[in-house]
Amino acid sequence: MTSLTSTRARIDWSGIAFAVLLTLVIIGPLVVVATWAFTEVWRYPNIIPQKFGFRFWGQTLGRPDVWNALMLSLKLSTVVTLLSALICLPAAYAFARMKFPGRDILFFSFLAGHAFPKFGLLVAIAAIFLQLNLIGTFWGVVLIQLVGTLMFMIWIPVAAFQAVDRRMEEAARDVGASPLRVFWSITLPQAGPTIFAAVLLSFVGTFYETEGAWLIGAPGIRTMPVLMISYINNQMVIQYGAVLSVLLWVPSFIALMFARRVIGGGAFARGFGG
Amino acid sequence: MSVLHIAEVTKTFSGGTHAVNSFSLDVADGELVCLLGPSGSGKSTLLRMVGGFEQPTSGRITIDGEDVTHLPPERRPTGMVFQSHALWTHMNVFKNLAFGLKLRRMPAGEIREKVEAVLELVGLAGYGDRMTNQLSGGQQQRVALARSLVLEPKILLLDEPFASLDQHLRERLREEVRDIQQRLGITTLFVTHGQDEALSMADRIVVMANGKTEQMGRPDVVYRDPKTPFVAGFIGTMNLVEGEVTNGQFTRSDFTFPLPIADGPATLAIRPEALDLTASDTPKATVHRVTDYGSHGLVDLDLADGTRLKSMVAHPDLFRTGQGVDLKPRAVAAYRNNQQIFRS
Numbered sequence: 001m002t003s004l005t006s007t008r009a010r011i012d013w014s015g016i017a018f019a020v021l022l023t024l025v026i027i028g029p030l031v032v033v034a035t036w037a038f039t040e041v042w043r044y045p046n047i048i049p050q051k052f053g054f055r056f057w058g059q060t061l062g063r064p065d066v067w068n069a070l071m072l073s074l075k076l077s078t079v080v081t082l083l084s085a086l087i088c089l090p091a092a093y094a095f096a097r098m099k100f101p102g103r104d105i106l107f108f109s110f111l112a113g114h115a116f117p118k119f120g121l122l123v124a125i126a127a128i129f130l131q132l133n134l135i136g137t138f139w140g141v142v143l144i145q146l147v148g149t150l151m152f153m154i155w156i157p158v159a160a161f162q163a164v165d166r167r168m169e170e171a172a173r174d175v176g177a178s179p180l181r182v183f184w185s186i187t188l189p190q191a192g193p194t195i196f197a198a199v200l201l202s203f204v205g206t207f208y209e210t211e212g213a214w215l216i217g218a219p220g221i222r223t224m225p226v227l228m229i230s231y232i233n234n235q236m237v238i239q240y241g242a243v244l245s246v247l248l249w250v251p252s253f254i255a256l257m258f259a260r261r262v263i264g265g266g267a268f269a270r271g272f273g274g
Numbered sequence: 275m276s277v278l279h280i281a282e283v284t285k286t287f288s289g290g291t292h293a294v295n296s297f298s299l300d301v302a303d304g305e306l307v308c309l310l311g312p313s314g315s316g317k318s319t320l321l322r323m324v325g326g327f328e329q330p331t332s333g334r335i336t337i338d339g340e341d342v343t344h345l346p347p348e349r350r351p352t353g354m355v356f357q358s359h360a361l362w363t364h365m366n367v368f369k370n371l372a373f374g375l376k377l378r379r380m381p382a383g384e385i386r387e388k389v390e391a392v393l394e395l396v397g398l399a400g401y402g403d404r405m406t407n408q409l410s411g412g413q414q415q416r417v418a419l420a421r422s423l424v425l426e427p428k429i430l431l432l433d434e435p436f437a438s439l440d441q442h443l444r445e446r447l448r449e450e451v452r453d454i455q456q457r458l459g460i461t462t463l464f465v466t467h468g469q470d471e472a473l474s475m476a477d478r479i480v481v482m483a484n485g486k487t488e489q490m491g492r493p494d495v496v497y498r499d500p501k502t503p504f505v506a507g508f509i510g511t512m513n514l515v516e517g518e519v520t521n522g523q524f525t526r527s528d529f530t531f532p533l534p535i536a537d538g539p540a541t542l543a544i545r546p547e548a549l550d551l552t553a554s555d556t557p558k559a560t561v562h563r564v565t566d567y568g569s570h571g572l573v574d575l576d577l578a579d580g581t582r583l584k585s586m587v588a589h590p591d592l593f594r595t596g597q598g599v600d601l602k603p604r605a606v607a608a609y610r611n612n613q614q615i616f617r618s
Contacts, residue, residue: 167360170327171418173347174354175374175425185373189364 030249036242056239065227066244073224076138076213077206080145084202087146088153089195093183095154096161110154122215129216136220144212149202156201160194161187197259204255208248224248276303276338276351276428276461278324283333285319285485293319295485296333301429304459306452308472308493311482312508318433320482321465325354325431337428353422354431357438359414361406367393367417368402374425392424395454412443419451423458430455430462436471448475469509473497481505499617503609506543513549513583515542524608527577528558529601533608535616541609546572546586550602557598559583566590575599 035049036042037056042049060066094100095107125144126135134140164187172182188195210225217226228248232241278301285294294316301307309317322328324335326347335343342350362370371389380388393399396416406414415435422430435451436444452475455462466472472479473493481488481496481504489496489505500506507514517526519540524533531542551573559575562582571590575583583601587593608616 165358165360167356167358168362170347171354171356171360171421172362172373173327174325174352175421176348176377177373178348181377186362190362192364 033242033245036238037246039239039242056237056243060240060243060247065222069222069224069227070247072221073207076141076145076223077203080142080149080206081199081203083142084146084149084153085199088150089157092154092157093161093187096158107154107158110150114151119211122212126215135216136218138221141213141217141221141223144216145206145209148209148212149206152198152202152205156198157191157195160191160198163194164190200255200259204252207251277301278429278461278463279334279336279339280320280324281334281336283320283323283330283335285316285323285328286331292316292485294323294330297482297485297487299480299487299490301461301463303461304456305477306455306462306464306475308476308479309463309465309482310467310469310472310479310508311488312467315482316485317465317467317482319485321354321431321433321463324429324463325352326350327354351428352431353425353427353429354433355415355418355422355435357434359418359435359438361414361417361421363406365406366402367398367404367406367409370406370417371402371421371424374421378425388424392420395423396420397450411439412447415439415447416450419454423454423460428461430460432462432464434466436468437466444471451475473509481508483508499614500543500607501614502612503541503543504612506607506609511546511584513542513544513546515544515581515583516540517542519608527579527581529577530558531603531606533606533616535608535610538610540615543607543609544583544603545605546584548603548605549583549585550604551575551585551587551593551599552602554598554600556600558601559599561593561595561597561599563595564590564593575601 038052038054039049040053040055041051091110095103122144125147129135129140129144134143168190169182169186172186173179177185208225210223210229213221213223214226214229217223222230224244225248228241228244231244278299280297280299283294283297284292286292297316297320299307309320311317319328323330326342326345326349330343333343334341337351342352347354362373365373368389371392372385375385375388389402390399393401396419398413398416398420401409401413401417406417409417415438419435432451436447439447448471464472464475476493478491479493479496480490483504488508489501496505497509500509500512503514506512515526515529517524517529517540518538519525519533519535520537522532522534524531524540524542526542533540533542559577562574562576565572565574571587571593573585573587573590573593575585577583585601593599606616606618607614
């Protein structure tokens with residue numbers, strides 16, 4: 001009895017402190033930005049805006065460059081993710097399941113792009129792309145963003161394929177399934193949720209990728225984040241940037257909600273070898 | 275009628291170690307043969323070769339006269355139950371069982387009938403909609419068995435199927451599996467390192483060591499008459515005493531025993547239940563510890579040179595630590611150069 005009441009009465013103060021701190025740090029800026037997006041007049045020293053409204057939404061969404069950038073970003077993310085899946089998933093399966101000469105070096109080379117300071121690497125690549133006439137082109141940006149997805153799309157699926165119990169695959173062979181059928185009916189569904197997480201991460205990551213898109217894509221290719229940066233840098237009106245940033249929450253929010261439903265918490269952790 | 279024939283099968287791993295070394299075995303129709311041995315004895319490798327998961331380096335495996343040595347697992351008439359049960363966790367019980375039937379393009383109605391019948395057989399009627407992770411360890415192993423049985427394999431292969439279960443469940447399941455196996459009359463090869471499992475289930479056991487057969491025969495015969503010291507030590511508890519024979523007398527420390535064999539070194543094997551203890555003025559051994567199991571007792575003894583022996587006694591309360599006793603073996607076997615040379 002006493003132990004029951006004592007556990008009920010004990011409050012986890014350090015846990016609450018962490019939760020409050022995290023809330024302040026994460027939610028705080030989001031609230032400020034969201035507030036700005038719906039503000040028409042907000043002058044110092046008022047704590048809340050004098051006038052709320054949708055005027056700047058209308059203005060921002062009325063601009064053709066915003067719509068072009070949004071469509072471009074969606075197209076870019078889709079193409080990059082599909083290409084990445086096409087290249088990386090078979091490679092990940094090979095890394096996870098097959099033995100071949102140079103396997104470890106190849107595996108490492110896939111990740112080497114992340115071992116250097118990214119901007120230096122981008123500038124070097126930009127120099128090469130300049131000679132290949134890829135600067136300012138759609139496919140130039142696709143290529144540079146592909147590099148960025150390699151880590152997610154190799155590492156996580158490799159871990160996912162390795163985590164599939166070999167006995168499960170053998171049991172499927174035993175009941176009469178061909179190797180291809182085993183892959184389709186057993187290996188892929190077992191690794192599926194984790195691989196889906198990787199695809200989602202790479203889509204969202206590509207959507208928000210800025211440095212590569214800016215360095216390689218400018219001036220012809222302007223993705224949503226690049227457009228947002230130019231708004232923040234060049235416009236005196238804060239609201240344009242705020243409205244765009246609220247808009248940019250939408251894909252990641254949808255992705256996260258979707259991910260939670262489809263995957264459940266364990267798959268991400270498993271993908272990272274947890 | 276399904277007969278398994280293994281002829282001169284050898285499996286050499288890269289590095290040159292013989293996992294299985296020129297092994298031959300015939301399993302008769304409806305027979306349950308147990309491959310028994312310590313880990314590394316090659317028993318699992320052998321089973322996996324019969325299932326098609328490993329390729330023999332040389333030798334032939336035939337089932338009902340058909341050479342299956344080089345067929346992949348999906349084209350062999352064998353059904354394997356894995357130690358880790360290896361159920362497909364993304365399918366429910368019904369789908370786990372139906373998968374193999376679907377691959378055989380059986381009509382849906384027939385699949386349903388067959389799956390329900392086999393679930394009934396393993397005592398899991400009505401569990402078809404459960405996900406596999408909602409089942410207990412014993413139920414999961416039953417589903418794994420059903421998954422193999424539903425395809426009516428000619429040869430059933432069991433790879434330490436009860437190893438992950440607790441003692442109680444293991445005993446119950448092996449009775450059930452034995453019942454099912456006998457009812458269906460299915461030819462079965464069973465791998466285990468548990469001797470009680472082998473002794474209680476098998477029609478015949480094959481004791482393996484280093485990829486070779488040490489002894490093959492009916493469980494009771496192998497238990498009563500082990501042909502090599504390895505089998506003697508592996509099956510059941512056995513006192514193995516190394517000593518010298520001179521003039522028909524076996525000697526180790528103070529312990530002597532008449533043994534009508536030629537002079538030389540010998541290993542004497544005595545079961546604890548065949549070693550009687552008596553009080554004596556000239557004790558040959560000292561009681562080290564007495565353990566009372568209720569139904570019987572076990573007395574640990576030390577010879578003068580420290581050799582440890584075990585004796586099973588009906589009345590453990592008659593003995594206490596430090597007491598001197600005389601040893602009266604009722605039945606012994608003697609080995610020399612890994613061969614049995616005497617048995618009483």
